[in-house]
Amino acid sequence: MSCSSVRLTQWLHSGSHRLRSRVLIAGGSIGGLTTAVLLRDLGYDVQVFERASVALQERGTGIVVLPITERYFTEGNLGHDNRVSLELSDWTYLDRSGAVISADPDHFRFSGWSTVYRALHDAFDPDRYHLNSEMVGFDQRPDGVSLHLADGRRIEGDLLICADGLSSTARGILLPEVAPTYAGYVAWRAITPEQDLSQATLAALSDAMLYQVLDHSHILVYAIPSPSGSITPGERTVNSVWYRNYPDDGAFADLMTGIDGERRSGTMPPGMIRPEFVEEMRQSARETLAPAIREVVLACEEPLIQAIFDLEVPRMVFGRVCILGDAAFGLRPHVAAGQAKACADAWALHDALVEVDHDLDAALAVWEPRQLQLGRSAVAKTRAMGDRSQVAGTMVAGDPAWKFGLWEPGN
Numbered sequence: 001m002s003c004s005s006v007r008l009t010q011w012l013h014s015g016s017h018r019l020r021s022r023v024l025i026a027g028g029s030i031g032g033l034t035t036a037v038l039l040r041d042l043g044y045d046v047q048v049f050e051r052a053s054v055a056l057q058e059r060g061t062g063i064v065v066l067p068i069t070e071r072y073f074t075e076g077n078l079g080h081d082n083r084v085s086l087e088l089s090d091w092t093y094l095d096r097s098g099a100v101i102s103a104d105p106d107h108f109r110f111s112g113w114s115t116v117y118r119a120l121h122d123a124f125d126p127d128r129y130h131l132n133s134e135m136v137g138f139d140q141r142p143d144g145v146s147l148h149l150a151d152g153r154r155i156e157g158d159l160l161i162c163a164d165g166l167s168s169t170a171r172g173i174l175l176p177e178v179a180p181t182y183a184g185y186v187a188w189r190a191i192t193p194e195q196d197l198s199q200a201t202l203a204a205l206s207d208a209m210l211y212q213v214l215d216h217s218h219i220l221v222y223a224i225p226s227p228s229g230s231i232t233p234g235e236r237t238v239n240s241v242w243y244r245n246y247p248d249d250g251a252f253a254d255l256m257t258g259i260d261g262e263r264r265s266g267t268m269p270p271g272m273i274r275p276e277f278v279e280e281m282r283q284s285a286r287e288t289l290a291p292a293i294r295e296v297v298l299a300c301e302e303p304l305i306q307a308i309f310d311l312e313v314p315r316m317v318f319g320r321v322c323i324l325g326d327a328a329f330g331l332r333p334h335v336a337a338g339q340a341k342a343c344a345d346a347w348a349l350h351d352a353l354v355e356v357d358h359d360l361d362a363a364l365a366v367w368e369p370r371q372l373q374l375g376r377s378a379v380a381k382t383r384a385m386g387d388r389s390q391v392a393g394t395m396v397a398g399d400p401a402w403k404f405g406l407w408e409p410g411n
């Protein structure tokens with residue numbers, strides 16, 4: 001039984017069945033939901049307020065799953081290992097011809113964003129997950145907080161945790177001078193069912209993640225569970241992530257202006273990218289990519305674009321309001337640590353509450369410096385990696401420094 005389950009069991013048997021403090025969470029994605037299930041398991045009265053009007057599980061592409069991202073499913077209170085990912089055993093670099101130039105036996109786990117989201121969503125109480133509930137502000141007292149929602153509701157709580165992502169409303173209120181900075185490049189992302197791929201490409205992808213280092217660019221391709229959860233080779237989904245430079249001199253703004261004329265800042269959804277950009281990307285794929293990687297990219301009719309940003313905050317705690325996950329630190333995805341960082345913030349808050357016997361203010365005081373330090377080092381590391389690949393052009397196939405990890409390569 002895990003540490004949190006032991007504490008909950010002890011507490012439930014202590015004779016006191018009064019719920020602990022009221023915790024309000026703004027933002028119901030990976031960071032918000034991980035915090036919600038962990039604090040709920042500690043006995044807190046947790047409610048999640050999510051801006052979206054429908055549950056988010058139909059969205060998202062592939063993610064690398066570091067141990068902390070699915071820690072709730074491997075050692076949470078579910079009582080059994082309930083992984084939400086598949087494992088690949090080889091980290092392989094190809095050249096333009098498709099020849100293997102570096103292959104490392106290494107075990108990493110992969111999933112779909114929506115698979116992880118759905119599992120967390122299912123683990124939380126549906127009547128405490130409120131869709132259509134956009135945070136627009138809050139008031140604080142020394143011992144509590146009042147959350148303001150767009151529809152006029154006021155929700156009283158003892159602690160407000162803002163996990164509202166890179167464009168955080170809370171951060172805009174608390175730290176208006178801090179904003180994400182565009183890194184100079186985007187990730188073209190595509191997902192393709194394995195059924196649509198040739199036998200040769202399926203064989204190349206069966207147990208390997210494929211990387212290709214390109215001129216001031218790189219691409220990686222890996223399998224993830226299918227939308228129905230199948231991890232059987234041949235039935236899975238394949239995900240590609242191609243980092244390409246678009247200077248902030250008009251090229252980026254042009255790319256992010258969709259077929260509907262709307263200028264988007266962070267993500268250009270499938271079907272919205274203007275055809276001339278899709279065709280330019282496909283032509284470049286034909287000219288530069290290894291056959292297996294090229295096939296995956298070209299098989300997807302509606303790719304999406306995720307712009308890459310850096311973000312770093314000087315503080316995460318503001319009285320009884322705190323910010324975590326992407327709202328606080330925006331990491332370039334090169335060590336696959338965005339989800340892991342959000343989950344690490346959630347686990348660290350859980351641990352801090354236990355450490356100080358559930359004194360909220362003391363827990364926040366313990367939590368903040370640790371997470372600031374982690375966030376700063378992760379931002380610095382991922383910025384340096386991105387600059388090596390996209391600016392200096394000095395990324396080297398097989399460099400162990402590229403191994404995924406939040407704290408260090410491989411971890």
Ligand SMILES: Cc1cc2nc3c(=O)[nH]c(=O)nc-3n(C[C@H](O)[C@H](O)[C@H](O)COP(=O)(O)OP(=O)(O)OC[C@H]3O[C@@H](n4cnc5c(N)ncnc54)[C@H](O)[C@@H]3O)c2cc1C
Nearest residue numbers: 027029030031051060061113134135164165325326338339
């Ligand atoms: C729909 C979706 C799909 C994603 N797909 C991928 C993917 O495929 N691959 C990948 O690497 N990363 C993906 N991400 C990003 C990834 O989840 C984050 O980078 C990382 O997990 C950190 O999560 P987070 O919870 O801190 O922030 P986010 O995941 O960005 O979540 C923020 C949440 O807060 C909500 N929100 C925003 N403002 C408000 C407000 N004012 N009031 C209430 N709610 C608010 C948003 O709707 C969102 O659900 C996706 C995020 C979302 C929301």
